[in-house]
Amino acid sequence: MLRDAARDAMLVVGGRIGFVALWFLATLLIYRGLGSDAAGLSQAGLFAVTIACIKIASGCIVDPGDVALMRHAPGLMRSDPEAAYRLFRSAFWLRGVGTVAVVAVLLVFAPIFSRDVLGHPEATSLIRYVGAAIVGDMLIRSVMVVMQAAERFVAFVLVEGLMQVLRFGSIMLLWLLGAINVELVLACYAAASFAAVLVGVAWLPRGLFASARFDRADMVQLLHFLKWMMPAMMLAAFNERVDVLLVYGFSGSDAAGRYGAMLTLALVPDLVAGCLISLLQPRIARMREEGTYAARLHQFQWISLPAAAVTFVLAVSLAKPVIALLLGETYAESSGIFLWLLAGTLFWLAVAPLPMTMVAVHAPARIALVTLGQSAYVVLIGLLLLPSYGPIGMAFGIFVMRVGVAAVLHVTALRLAHTTDGEAALRQPRPHAP
Numbered sequence: 001m002l003r004d005a006a007r008d009a010m011l012v013v014g015g016r017i018g019f020v021a022l023w024f025l026a027t028l029l030i031y032r033g034l035g036s037d038a039a040g041l042s043q044a045g046l047f048a049v050t051i052a053c054i055k056i057a058s059g060c061i062v063d064p065g066d067v068a069l070m071r072h073a074p075g076l077m078r079s080d081p082e083a084a085y086r087l088f089r090s091a092f093w094l095r096g097v098g099t100v101a102v103v104a105v106l107l108v109f110a111p112i113f114s115r116d117v118l119g120h121p122e123a124t125s126l127i128r129y130v131g132a133a134i135v136g137d138m139l140i141r142s143v144m145v146v147m148q149a150a151e152r153f154v155a156f157v158l159v160e161g162l163m164q165v166l167r168f169g170s171i172m173l174l175w176l177l178g179a180i181n182v183e184l185v186l187a188c189y190a191a192a193s194f195a196a197v198l199v200g201v202a203w204l205p206r207g208l209f210a211s212a213r214f215d216r217a218d219m220v221q222l223l224h225f226l227k228w229m230m231p232a233m234m235l236a237a238f239n240e241r242v243d244v245l246l247v248y249g250f251s252g253s254d255a256a257g258r259y260g261a262m263l264t265l266a267l268v269p270d271l272v273a274g275c276l277i278s279l280l281q282p283r284i285a286r287m288r289e290e291g292t293y294a295a296r297l298h299q300f301q302w303i304s305l306p307a308a309a310v311t312f313v314l315a316v317s318l319a320k321p322v323i324a325l326l327l328g329e330t331y332a333e334s335s336g337i338f339l340w341l342l343a344g345t346l347f348w349l350a351v352a353p354l355p356m357t358m359v360a361v362h363a364p365a366r367i368a369l370v371t372l373g374q375s376a377y378v379v380l381i382g383l384l385l386l387p388s389y390g391p392i393g394m395a396f397g398i399f400v401m402r403v404g405v406a407a408v409l410h411v412t413a414l415r416l417a418h419t420t421d422g423e424a425a426l427r428q429p430r431p432h433a434p
Contacts, residue, residue, distance in 0.1 A: 019161035022168035031261040032327050033180035045253030047182045048260025052241035058137040059237025061098040064230045065091045066145050067360050068222050073149035085207050090214040092142050099138045103131040129186035136193025143200035159200040166192035235371035246382035247391050258334045259391040266341030269349045293417040297354050304350040312346055340395035344402035352406040355413035374405055
């Protein structure tokens with residue numbers, strides 16, 4: 001059991017970090033290509049905002065369904081595959097309806113969105129690519145969640161890897177041709193998702209496609225869970241990108257280009273956090289039932305906290321030269337933004353992956369409350385700090401937010417685990433007196 005878990009951890013964490021790193025490298029090429037001079041930073045800001053919109057939409061539509069499925073689908077895949085397939089179909093129809101609604105709104109209001117939100121009336125055509133990217137994200141995640149629930153981690157990593165290889169290859173080709181622009185970048189982003197979906201579907205169980213019908217009870221069960229998780233995850237997706245939108249709105253597209261590039265670098269440790277959460281979601285219920293959550297958390301943080309501290313010390317001394325090397329001198333003056341964002345990311349990685357998964361799966365109402373407070377805080381701190389301090393004020397506010405939310409989740413998850421441990425102890429048979 002432990003050997004299998006260790007193997008899966010190495011595969012998921014190592015494989016996903018390697019493949020997602022390709023998109024990170026592609027993003028660096030995009031920012032360097034778009035922001036090679038001061039004038040180009042405006043296009044870099046437009047790219048940062050459109051990608052933020054894609055991620056917000058995908059986070060609202062896809063992430064809640066993944067968490068909901070992890071409550072029951074892994075167990076059903078082992079005990080009753082047909083029931084699991086019905087559950088997956090119900091989740092897919094819910095996602096499909098949500099995706100169609102979001103994309104339809106984007107397309108209808110594209111001229112207004114481009115003129116009044118982006119401040120670039122000529123960017124209306126970009127909205128079509130944003131819509132295509134949202135559809136592609138929904139489809140690829142619908143494929144990968146089946147593999148995740150079945151703990152088929154090799155297929156899971158390979159499908160994501162194919163998508164990232166295609167994205168990196170297409171951006172590299174644009175770079176070599178000197179043809180990087182926001183429209184072509186978004187087109188490549190969406191096309192890679194669709195290509196990976198075609199391959200991933202061939203690896204899914206045939207029983208999944210035996211019927212297009214869904215079970216009404218499954219739909220009710222999903223909706224019952226999502227009534228809390230959907231608002232929470234929508235707010236979480238908004239929270240992850242609202243800083244870019246606020247910087248764009250208050251400080252302009254040039255500042256958003258700098259901030260978006262620094263955010264890309266600072267979120268590198270989040271690759272590890274995302275991998276860990278993907279691995280933990282099918283197993284967190286088992287940890288809670290067995291009463292091993294607290295021990296696993298202690299083992300993880302015994303390594304993660306010192307590692308985060310050492311990484312930040314190195315970053316302080318190397319930030320400016322590394323930024324200049326990777327992105328160019330235009331971005332080097334933004335190293336202060338990078339360091340504040342990185343500090344928050346490292347603390348989150350060191351503290352939050354297990355607590356976040358525990359609370360998301362077993363107490364979605366509490367996640368909703370935490371993310372609501374987080375949203376209010378981020379907007380408030382942006383309104384207060386951006387006018388006077390600009391992007392570095394926003395970066396400091398994000399650091400404080402990540403530390404505070406990680407601490408709240410840590411305490412909440414320990415309370416959940418403690419309650420369950422006590423209940424489990426009461427259920428244990430007591431030895432008979434001699």
